Amino acid sequence: MNKLAYRLRIYRSVVGMNIKEMLAYNLWFWSQLGAHLFLTIVYVSFWKALYSERETIAGLTMQQTLTYIILARMIAPLVQWGYTQEFGYWIREGTISSELLRPVDFQERIFIGHLTRTFVALAQQLLVTGSFAVLVFDIRLPTDPLIWLSFLISLLLGCSILFCFDWIFGCVAFYSTEVWGLQVVRGSILMLFSGVLLPLTMLPSGLQTLAQWMPFAQSVSIPVSLLSGITPLDQLGSIWLQQLAWLAVMLMLSRLMFNFSVRKITVQGG
Amino acid sequence: MSVIDVRNLGKTYRTIEKEGGVKGAIKALFRPQYREKVAVHDLNFQIDAGEIVGYIGVNGAGKSTTIKMLTGILYPTTGAVTVLGHDPQRERVANARNIGVVFGQRSQLWWDLALIESLNLVANIYEVEPSRYKQLLSHFSEVLELDEILKTPIRSMSLGQKMRAELAAAFIHEPKIVYLDEPTIGLDVMVKQRIREFIKDYNQTHNTTVMLTTHDLGDIEQLCSRVIIIDAGSKVYDGPLHAIKQQFGKYRTITFETNQPITNVQLPPACEQLSLSEYSLELKFDRSQLSASQVATALMQQIDVADFTLNEPDLESIIKHLYQNPTAYNEVAVNE
Amino acid sequence: MLRYSKIYWYFVVQRFKILMEYRLNFFIGSISTVLFQGASIIAMWAVLRQVPSIQGWTLEQILLIYGLLTLSKGINHLFADNLWVIGRDYIRPGQFDRFLVRPINPLFHLLADRICHDAIGDFIVGFGLVGYAMVKLQLPITLASISFIILMVISGGIIFIALNLITAATAFWIMDSIPVTNLVFSTNEFAQYPLTFYHRSVGILLTWLLPYGFASYYPASYLLGHSIGWMAWLAPLIALVSITIAYRFWVFGLKHYGSTGS
Known part of the structure; x- marks a missing residue:
């Protein structure tokens, strides 16, 4: 019991630190938000022009697609870049050995920090881009709290899956000196197969199958489809089950991979 | 004949006083509150061709600001600088051809390039004549012992190697005036000695004027015939080295x-x-x-x-005494 | 001029040597740019294969716009990428001063200091798309059309550089200029589609205020035979005006730097 209280205290300070860090870069924040808003306008205009030709595309109405696209755009910055560069930095600068000595599990601590940042960014996005979308683009967001709740849970699971993927990716990437290039490769694949750019049902069937076998759709396409009403709520059970299965596999792999890498570092004395 | 002529030189920095947060930032944008800080005040001196002048003072006394104004990086607030007949700010390019600069803690060279490539680039920028360049390069290689590091990129050099490389780059276009900002900082005794000898030798063979800021009094004792001491932006001593000992000691x-x-x-x-x-x-x-x-x-x-x-009394203790007791400057008449 | 091209050539040769030293990085750098653009293009193709055209624009026609924009962006990427990091990598660590004590133009020195080879990826994608679109659309590939494209791409590249130069010069006041550059630069995304897709105000913005439209939409319209009149030939003039204004602003910023020093 005492141990739990201790952990919670640490988590609270990790959460607080991450929020402070994010708010410190004021100018950065507004710049990113502005750039993001511009790109959202580009996307929405494109899709509106597209729907001027047809009533539905791949079975989706304009309202459904636009809601999907705007929500996916909001989540995109949260998943686009991951933390591979930071990861490489911890390992190269040798901070990882001191990190490993701390009483709280390293992966757990980084995970809490990462999740905090993700959800603070989501709140900012919902506030600014969300209200802009509702006011200017006439998007109707669901009012049913149940839908929001299931979206948030699904997003939490999705982000955890992606976190584990990035953890594995980070363990691989630090062998390369060109972390930035690898990260762009990761970003490109993620952009296409996570559903950030378009609802995955619009992809040709071959690419759709490929997307199903990658973990990326779990973090964007699945939660956003729930919130935009593309996926009906009665499928919730099977969706969560599927996400949990992904999470279990990815978590196991990430632990294995990390232990392997750490052994390697300690052997090399890096 | 003086090559550097400094008259009534002054520099006042004006910084905007900022309050924290978005509100403060907006306020600073529309109704900025300025705070003025005098970095250099009414400075006067002339330096003749071939002199090696030590320019010393505590941190924040205004040394860097003065050097920046002499090299053309900063505009003076008052007064004027003339370097070999040029205004270093208005005739920046013409002035740059005449001067060489070494900033002790910042590299002038390219991080990823081998030293020889960096030197080639510098020689190109200054349009050093190829045969002359070759001659100088072999001379510098010998005096500064560059042979072993010519193919090494700057990023993998030791501090001492870096400084030797910097010196070669600063002298390769045979400048008439050289500004050296802390050229021996952090170096070991052997390297320090080599660098001092190089400067002295170059000064004697080329009649190059050298202005040097340093915290190492060994540099001053071995190189400088003249010392200018600056404190809180004003000149407090200007004269030969031995006179400091007589006057303050x-x-x-x-x-x-x-x-x-x-x-x-x-x-x-x-x-x-x-x-x-x-x-x-x-x-x-x-x-x-x-x-x-x-x-x-x-x-x-x-x-x-x-x-x-x-x-x-040794120089070190005199200077220390002076730095610690600013009123001590008044004990002697400044040599004009 | 001759002197400057000679010095620039030296920088290029040095850059190439570094590049050869890190061949793998170069390869990954270029590939990553291609992949990143590839993802967007595949997505666009996936959607557009389901409709014959959008407001009269076919997939190939939109790819022509996209390709022209990518080529202009590539010019900026290749020659002026260092403008992004002037505050972070030069002014803050005091490295900018070394440009000011050398007998060449500091802006030239800054740009030459890092020629960005990652741009090769932009050129591969850009050439590929423009070539593909020209062939598919059966547009005449003649000396005249090629010269037109080259002129427009260069003008577009200069427009990109001009806008980045203005935002980079803010570093003389605020030090960290990347967010400012990022914000302005991101508006070029509007120019990857026909400007008619957007609200009228976006068209005006991208034509007269942040004239990225001249890098893509206007030249593509001309090549496709749309009647846009003299607007087709305005790009070089716009480029000239923007770069002049941008350089003036840069010099103004440089003066400010001279009075504060940091």
């Missing part, structure tokens, strides 16, 4: 050792006791009023002196 100390315990000593006038223990006595006296032999004679008549040592 008017006290000498003398220490007597005895075989028997010292008791009851009558000191000569203009002489002051610094410390006294059972077998040793340390005195301080004004060299303009007393000679060492007068003090020694006076003391030998009273106590059984086994040995005595006379201490000249």
Whole structure:
């Protein structure tokens, strides 16, 4: 019991630190938000022009697609870049050995920090881009709290899956000196197969199958489809089950991979 | 003939006072509150061709600001600088051709390039004539021992290697004036010595003017015939090195050792006791009023002196004394 | 001029040597740019294969716009990428001063200091798309059309550089200029589609205020035979005006730097 209280205290300070860090870069924040808003306008205009030709595309109405696209755009910055560069930095600068000595599990601590940042960014996005979308683009967001709740849970699971993927990716990437290039490769694949750019049902069937076998759709396409009403709520059970299965596999792999890498570092004395 | 002419030079920085947060930032945008800080105030000096001048003072005294104005990086607020007939700011390019600069802690070279490639680039930028370049390169390689590092990229050099590389890059276009900002900082004794010899040698063979800021008084003692001391933005001393010793170091100390315990000593006038223990006595006296032999004679008549040592004030302790007691500057007339 | 091209050539040769030293990085750098653009293009293709055209624009026609924009962006990427990091990598660590004590133009020195080879990826994608679109659309590939494209791409590249130069010069006041550059630069995304897709105000913005439209939409319209009149030939003039204004602003910023020093 005492141990739990201790952990919670640490988590609270990790959460607080991450929020402070994010708010410190004021100018950065507004710049990113502005750039993001511009790109959202580009996307929405494109899709509106597209729907001027047809009533539905791949079975989706304009309202459904636009809601999907705007929500996916909001989540995109949260998943686009991951933390591979930071990861490489911890390992190269040798901070990882001191990190490993701390009483709280390293992966757990980084995970809490990462999740905090993700959800603070989501709140900012919902506030600014969300209200802009509702006011200017006439998007109707669901009012049913149940839908929001299931979206948030699904997003939490999705982000955890992606976190584990990035953890594995980070363990691989630090062998390369060109972390930035690898990260762009990761970003490109993620952009296409996570559903950030378009609802995955619009992809040709071959690419759709490929997307199903990658973990990326779990973090964007699945939660956003729930919130935009593309996926009906009665499928919730099977969706969560599927996400949990992904999470279990990815978590196991990430632990294995990390232990392997750490052994390697300690052997090399890096 | 003076090559650097500084008249009534002053620099005042104006910074906007910011309050925190978005509100403060917006306020600063529309109704900025300025705060002024005088970095250099009414500076005057002339430097002749071929002089090596040590420009010294505590951190924040205005050394860097002065150097930046002389090199054309900063605009003066008041007064004027003329370097070889050019205004370094308005005729920046013309001035840049005449000068070489080494900023001790910032590299002028390209991080990823081998030294020889960096030097080639610099030579290209300054349009050094190829045959002349070749000649200088082989000369520098010898004096600065560059051979071993010519193919090494700057990023993998030691501090000493880096500084030798910087010097070669700063001198490769045979500048008439060289500004060296802390050229020996953090280096070991051997490298320091080599660098000093290089500067001295180059100065003598090319009649190059050197202005050097440093915290290492060894640099000053070995290189500089003239010293300018700046404090809180104003010049407080300008003159030959040996005059500092005469003017600021008017006290000498003398220490007597005895075989028997010292008791009851009558000191000569203009002489002051610094410390006294059972077998040793340390005195301080004004060299303009007393000679060492007068003090020694006076003391030998009273106590059984086994040995005595006379201490000249060294530059380091004089400068330290000056830095710590700004009022001490007033003890001498500034040599104009 | 001759002197400057000689010095620039030296920088290029040095850059190439570094590049050869890190061949793998170069390869990954270029590939990553291609992949990143590839993802967007595949997505666009996936959607557009389901409709014959959008407001009269076919997939190939939109790819022509996209390709022209990518080529202009590539010019900026290749020659002026260092403008992004002037505050972070030069002014803050005091490295900018070394440009000011050398007998060449500091802006030239800054740009030459890092020629960005990652741009090769932009050129591969850009050439590929423009070539593909020209062939598919059966547009005449003649000396005249090629010269037109080259002129427009260069003008577009200069427009990109001009806008980045203005935002980079803010570093003389605020030090960290990347967010400012990022914000302005991101509006070029509007220019990857026909400007008619957007609200009228976006068209005006991208034509007269942040004239990225001249890098893509206007030249593509001309090549496709749309009647846009003299607007087709305005790009070089716009480029000239923007770069002049941008350089003036840069010099103004440089003056400010000279009075504060940091």
